[in-house]
Amino acid sequence: MNQSETKALEALQNGSDIRGIAIATEKYQITLTDERVEKIAYGFAKWLKEEKKVEGRAKVAIGHDSRLSAERLKTALIKGLTYAGIEIVDVGLATTPAMFMATQYEDYNCDAGIMITASHLPFMYNGLKLFTKSGGAEHEDIDYIVAHADKSFLDKNQHSGKVTNQDLLSTYAADLTDKIRAGITDAADKMRPLQGSHIIVDAGNGAGGFFAEKVLAELGADISGSQFLEPDGKFPNHIPNPDNEEAMASLKKAVLASGADLGVIFDTDVDRAAIMDKNGESLNRNPLIAVISSIILKEKPGTTIVTDSTTSGHLQAFIEAKGGKQHRFKRGYRNVINEALRLNENGTPSEIAIEVSGHAALKENYFLDDGAYLIAKILMTYATLRKNGQDLPDLIADLKEPAESEEIRLNITASDFKTYGKEVLADLLTFVEEDEEMELEPSNQEGVRVNTSGSLGEGWFLLRMSLHEPVMPMNLESDEAGGIQKVKDRLARFFADKVDLNM
Incomplete structure (x- = not known):
């Protein structure tokens, strides 16, 4: 590969994923071209053999969410992987x-x-998320794949791979359904334990519509009022994102209009979720x-809950009052997962990593x-709560909520932003040390991360990269x-001379 193409491939790396236009x-030109995706397939094949030590003819599942470009990218992936002799x-x-x-079924x-x-x-x-039997790819794995994204790194293969088709989503839905049934031990109807809900x-319009029809309905729940279940890569109603205000407002409207007991929302590829109560x-x-x-x-009494760095101080108090421990770590889902794995390996039990x-x-x-x-895990408890005349909010009645919360994104215009x-x-550390109403979180x-008090009020703020x-x-x-x-007014003096930092 020439240097410009290498840089173009490197620019597609987004942490432990591949992402591009x-x-x-x-406004945008395509960066995730057929040629580049095909090359990534070569690097992936090389990685499976050399780094993951997959012997013989590797077998790789390929799937996609509802995005409009999915079929084009899949075709390019299959072209590269079958050339490398991989079964698809x-x-x-x-x-x-x-x-x-x-990789587990x-x-x-x-x-x-x-x-x-x-x-x-x-x-x-669009982009690519990569998995093996041991879990998701890491940042350094993507480095290797990009560095070997060329046919020249592959041994000449005598046989091209073949392609077969299977309905994975139905298999996965049936697995979830079985797990929920097993987890609701006191249901009168074991096959339909959510009947009456x-x-x-x-x-x-992402990939999560199956959960209503193939999981909830199978378990006996009334799913009338569910919305935007049909996959549509134009996302005509709202962005599929539980962290988006418009999306949550849409769910709230649907819950209240339908008189539902509970509302569930997913992001496009269903690795994130949120809930709305009645x-x-x-x-x-x-x-x-x-x-x-x-x-x-x-x-699991006493376990450690690993979260990202932006969680509330009140959440820590809640977890500790329940007999657990909170371990705040860095943002990024791979970061919190890897930290939970590390804690377990070092003898500190941790049952969950969550952002x-x-x-x-x-x-x-x-x-x-x-x-x-x-959501399946929560529903197992939800069913028992309802049987006893309770609801999910009863679980967190003791959780104190802040009066206000806000996130500000400050743009760095300096060429070397890191x-x-x-x-x-470093300058903020000095500023905080000189303010009696600010104290560094130990x-x-x-x-x-800084805790505030006195005239600033009880609270905290976190500035990070x-x-x-x-x-x-x-x-x-x-x-x-x-x-x-009040805190922003106090910090205005600090930010006044940061000419390369602005909103």
Whole structure:
């Protein structure tokens, strides 16, 4: 490969994924071209053989969400992989968690899986998420794949791979259904343990519509009022994203209009989820973490809940009151998952890794980032709560919520944004040390987290570097109305001379 093409491939790396522009618009040119995807397939084949030590003829499942560019990218992938002698299982419409399960189900027995998705990003984007039997690819794995993205790295193969088709999503849905039935032990009707419940799904025209029809309805739930279940890569109703205000407002409207007991929303590829209760109150972000933590801690007392760095201080108090421990780590779903794995390996039991964005991975489920399994786990407890005249909000009645919360994204215009960001954080440490109403959080893994008091009000703020962009997000929470503005006014003096940092 020439140097410019190597750089173009490297630019497609997004942490542990591949992402780029797959549909041209007035503003964007295609970066995820057929040729580049085919080359990534060569690098993937080389990686499977040399790094993952897959012997013989490898077998790889390929699936996609509802994006319009999915079929084009799949064709390019299949061209590259079959050239490398790999057997392909084309599973069609799928979810990211289901693609990993293709490496676990005996009926599939795949060595690896590739999910074609760009998660919640707008329609013109697409990308690749890569799996083997041991889990998702890491950043360094993508480095290797990109570095070997060329035919020349492959041994000449005498036989091209073949392509077969299987309905993975139905297999995955049946597996979830069986697990929910097994988890609801006190149901009068073992096959329909959610009978009498009215639960709706908002799939946002992503890949999550199956959960209403192939899981909830099979379990006896009334799913009338569910919306946007049909896959549509134009995302005509709203972005499929539980962390998006418009999407959550849409779910709230549907819950209240249908009189549902519960609403569920997924992102495009179903590795994230959130819940809405019957009153239209969101069980998302910190409340969602509190709900699943309450359930997990009842089953596994004393376990450590690994979260990202932006969770509320009140969540920590809630988890500790339930007898657990919270371990705040860095943003990024691979980061929190890997930290939970590390804790377990070092003798600290951790049953779940979860971000405020809705990414959740449970130890009992391969530490797989799986929004559908998260909802399935919650439904097992939900059914028992309803039988006893209770509801999910009762699990978190003791969770204190801040009066205000806000996230600000500050753009770095300096050419070397990483160095500049580090300098800003170092300067902030000095600024905080000189302010009597600000105190550094002693246990912090990312950026600078500060607790506020006195005239600033009880609360906290966190300034950190974005994982991949020239951006410094700042999260703020306060227990009093107007508290955030007081903190921002105090920080205005600090930001005044940061000429390469602006909103």
